[in-house]
Amino acid sequence: EVQLVESGGGLVQPGGSRRLSCAVSASTFSIYEMNWVRQAPGKGLEWVSYISSSGSSKYYADSVKGRFTISRDNAKNSLYLQMNSLRAEDTAVYYCATFPTHTTSWYFDVWGKGTTVIVSS
Amino acid sequence: SYVLTQPPSVSVAPGETASITCGGNNIGGETVHWYQQKPGQAPVLVVYDDSDRPSGIPERFSGSNSGNTAILTISRVEAGDEADYYCQVWDGGSDHPGVFGGGTELTVL
Numbered sequence: 001e002v003q004l005v006e007s008g009g010g011l012v013q014p015g016g017s018r019r020l021s022c023a024v025s026a027s028t029f030s031i032y033e034m035n036w037v038r039q040a041p042g043k044g045l046e047w048v049s050y051i052s053s054s055g056s057s058k059y060y061a062d063s064v065k066g067r068f069t070i071s072r073d074n075a076k077n078s079l080y081l082q083m084n085s086l087r088a089e090d091t092a093v094y095y096c097a098t099f100p101t102h103t104t105s106w107y108f109d110v111w112g113k114g115t116t117v118i119v120s121s
Numbered sequence: 122s123y124v125l126t127q128p129p130s131v132s133v134a135p136g137e138t139a140s141i142t143c144g145g146n147n148i149g150g151e152t153v154h155w156y157q158q159k160p161g162q163a164p165v166l167v168v169y170d171d172s173d174r175p176s177g178i179p180e181r182f183s184g185s186n187s188g189n190t191a192i193l194t195i196s197r198v199e200a201g202d203e204a205d206y207y208c209q210v211w212d213g214g215s216d217h218p219g220v221f222g223g224g225t226e227l228t229v230l
Contacts, residue, residue, distance in 0.1 A: 035219065045156070045164065045207050047219025061217050062122070095163055105170050106211030106218075107154035111163040 002026040002110050004096050009115030016086050020115060022079040022096030030054075030074040033099040035108060036081050038092035048094070049081065064090075086119045093117075123151075123212040125222035132228040133198050141225045143191040143208030151210045153191040155184055158224075159204045167206075168193060195227070203229045 008020040026032065036048040049070040050059045058070050069082040079096050093116050097108035126144040133139040143153060153171050156164035166175050168184035171191065181196045195202055208222040 037219075037221075044205075044224040045158075045209075045221045047209075047217075047221060050219065059216055059218055061219070065217070105152060105154075106213075107166060107169045107209065108156070108164070109166050109169070109175070111165075113163055 002032070002098060004098070004110060004112035006094060006096055006112045006115035009094065009117045011118045011120065012086055013121050014087060014119055016119075017082070017084045018086065018117060020081040020083065020094055020096075020117070022081075022112060024077045024079065024096075024098075026077065028101075029077040031101050034070075034072060034079045035097045035099070036070065036079075037095045037097055037108065037111075038090075039095070039114075040089070040092045043092075046092075051079070083117070086117075088119050091117060091119045122215055122217060123210065123220045125208055125210065125220055127206075127208060127222040127225045129223070130226045130228065132230055133195075134230045135198055135200060137198055139195040139198050139202070139227055141193040141195075141206050141208075141227065143193070143222050144189055145191070145210070146189065148189055148191050148210070149187045151186075151212075153184065153186050154209045155182075155193045156207045156209065157202075157204045158207065164207065198227075198229055200229050203227055 003025040005023045051070045067085045071080045093114040095114045098110045100109045155168040157167045158164040171186040172184045212218045
């Protein structure tokens with residue numbers, strides 16, 4: 001079964017930048033559609049961004065559009081989230097999550113354990 | 122954008138049945154998925170495609186979806202079912218398609 005491990009979280013100042021990574025243990029990473037989902041402290045889940053298997057299609061939540069960029073490197077089995085112009089409200093645990101490969105249904109069937117980003121001065 | 126509405130909390134006694142609702146405009150025309158999240162852990166898929174269960178999820182977990190309401194039903198509730206539950210749809214017609222409900226905290230009395 002595919003496994004996901006996020007990294008790159010930490011403390012960052014308001015207005016700063018951070019790049020999150022998600023390492024994917026799968027022999028066929030290139031067929032997986034990937035997502036980032038976040039959860040602010042004490043709050044619910046918020047979908048952040050999606051990228052297609054080839055990287056040609058990308059979607060973003062309104063709350064991050066224009067500030068965050070999702071990307072992937074299929075040769076390195078890795079997913080990324082470049083976060084710029086960070087705000088206090090971006091403080092959250094960030095999860096990467098896959099869509100299933102065997103169906104056209106869009107649910108998050110495998111999740112990483114998450115990495116924590118804290119935006120504070 | 123599409124909005125999913127869940128009750129903030131539901132309480133149930135052990136052995137009873139818990140019903141967690143997820144409301145949305147004509148949600149019956151959407152495909153709904155449900156996640157369980159325990160404190161400090163990543164979410165876990167418990168129901169997908171309205172009513173299917175992933176392998177390893179007990180038969181006690183079931184789902185339905187019709188009209189303006191989807192429902193996650195947990196039968197014979199156990200103490201270990203205490204968690205937050207989230208519904209989710211993928212609004213394919215939108216350029217920001219990922220949608221979660223606000224979550225429901227299930228308390229086992």
